[in-house]
Amino acid sequence: MVGALLPLTVRGAQVRRRGKRLIGPIDLVLDGQGVTIVIGPNGAGKSTLLQMLHGINRMSHGTLNWAVPADEARRRQAFVFQNPVMLRRSVQDNLAYPLRLNGASRSAARAAAQTWCTRIGLETAQTRAAMVLSRGEKQKLALARALITTPDLLFLDEPSASLDGGATRDIETLLKQAVADGTRVIMATHDMGQARRLARDVIFLRGGLIHETGTAPDFFDAPRTPEARAFLAGDIVE
Amino acid sequence: MTDLWAGFAEAARLLITLDPDLTAIALRSLQVTLCALVIACAIALPLAAFLSVKRFRWRRAVIALLNALMGLPPVVVGLVVYVLLSRSGPLGVLGLLFTPSAMIIAQVIIIVPLIASVAHQSLRELWAEYHDLLISLNTTQCQRIVALLWDGRRALLTAALAGFGRGIGEVGAIMIVGGNIDNVTRVMTTAIALETGKGNFALALGLGFVLIALAILVNLAIHWLSRTETGRQW
Numbered sequence: 001m002v003g004a005l006l007p008l009t010v011r012g013a014q015v016r017r018r019g020k021r022l023i024g025p026i027d028l029v030l031d032g033q034g035v036t037i038v039i040g041p042n043g044a045g046k047s048t049l050l051q052m053l054h055g056i057n058r059m060s061h062g063t064l065n066w067a068v069p070a071d072e073a074r075r076r077q078a079f080v081f082q083n084p085v086m087l088r089r090s091v092q093d094n095l096a097y098p099l100r101l102n103g104a105s106r107s108a109a110r111a112a113a114q115t116w117c118t119r120i121g122l123e124t125a126q127t128r129a130a131m132v133l134s135r136g137e138k139q140k141l142a143l144a145r146a147l148i149t150t151p152d153l154l155f156l157d158e159p160s161a162s163l164d165g166g167a168t169r170d171i172e173t174l175l176k177q178a179v180a181d182g183t184r185v186i187m188a189t190h191d192m193g194q195a196r197r198l199a200r201d202v203i204f205l206r207g208g209l210i211h212e213t214g215t216a217p218d219f220f221d222a223p224r225t226p227e228a229r230a231f232l233a234g235d236i237v238e
Numbered sequence: 239m240t241d242l243w244a245g246f247a248e249a250a251r252l253l254i255t256l257d258p259d260l261t262a263i264a265l266r267s268l269q270v271t272l273c274a275l276v277i278a279c280a281i282a283l284p285l286a287a288f289l290s291v292k293r294f295r296w297r298r299a300v301i302a303l304l305n306a307l308m309g310l311p312p313v314v315v316g317l318v319v320y321v322l323l324s325r326s327g328p329l330g331v332l333g334l335l336f337t338p339s340a341m342i343i344a345q346v347i348i349i350v351p352l353i354a355s356v357a358h359q360s361l362r363e364l365w366a367e368y369h370d371l372l373i374s375l376n377t378t379q380c381q382r383i384v385a386l387l388w389d390g391r392r393a394l395l396t397a398a399l400a401g402f403g404r405g406i407g408e409v410g411a412i413m414i415v416g417g418n419i420d421n422v423t424r425v426m427t428t429a430i431a432l433e434t435g436k437g438n439f440a441l442a443l444g445l446g447f448v449l450i451a452l453a454i455l456v457n458l459a460i461h462w463l464s465r466t467e468t469g470r471q472w
Contacts, residue, residue, distance in 0.1 A: 085367065
């Protein structure tokens, strides 16, 4: 499935808003399996890059080509935002919504939602309003809502930012299972520990440009650029 | 002050004796306004959702116009509907003038901008919250509108109730297009206007208090039926 959707080839992509360049030009080829971690200092363009690849942010210049038609590519990917967006519905209805959009019957969507509620530990909260969950529960729910359609490609924008250790562990467990099931993951994070735990390869962004890329062991053990070395050492990089 | 107390007493008498005239007028008021409300909601709510999710060239102008039309003078609306429905008017062949249908048409025209404007304020905020998620889920324009209307239903109830309040208390337009005909188009507000004109202040005030009670009862009933205050269970 992943092989059919990828490779994603990006050439000269730029995102500009009101004349200001946010990111780019970006050249990138995404393929294979596992987790690609996008890291960089604040304002480097991590979120903008993910949103551009997913199609939420429109490119001002450049091309972005999937191995399948763009419409099909959009249907086979999902996005988890840094601040989980909850529909003003019950936990169960939040989970069922993407399935209903894809044409699943009400009963099938409900059954899948119940399964996922159990899987993420919210089985007793199925009929509760999603808005009243804790932040960690909301983020787990947002991730489950993204995974319930078994996407081939999943974008995550700092999914465990400001979560406690337990919630972060739950998120990573779900992610590892998704990767084992064949989902390709592209994730932005500030958490270097998480990056080391999950990454197969790394994209280091700085000033809206890809500054360095490489496999996780290469990047973390022997970064090529002084800026990447400084960033990993915890120095302030702008 | 004496008139007020007399009004209370008259209202109590009308309610206790279940005055047949009052019952008929009250039911007609409810029938006209609830019909107008249903039709107006069917027009205004999808319009409000559409204006929230769709960006087009004249969008701001349409929103500004809707807001301006909230203050539409009912007498002018009544006059325009009268001209359209009068025998020599373009819709005269329908024979609707001086019928409850004409009153419903006038009320719909008056309350659509109000409901659409209030609903748009709420749905715009909800759309700002949902924007990225619904785009990410690859939803169609229609699915976005449905999601906003469903998830914003509690806020939309407020818009609908505002429309109901304006409709049930409206007198100018329905007096013109309805004609205040006894047992046909006489409703609470036109009856109040008539009794005031005749100098029956106690009866007019009594009808007024009944009208206020009716409006409050309908509001409470709609809130109760839609279970807006049931806390954490959705």
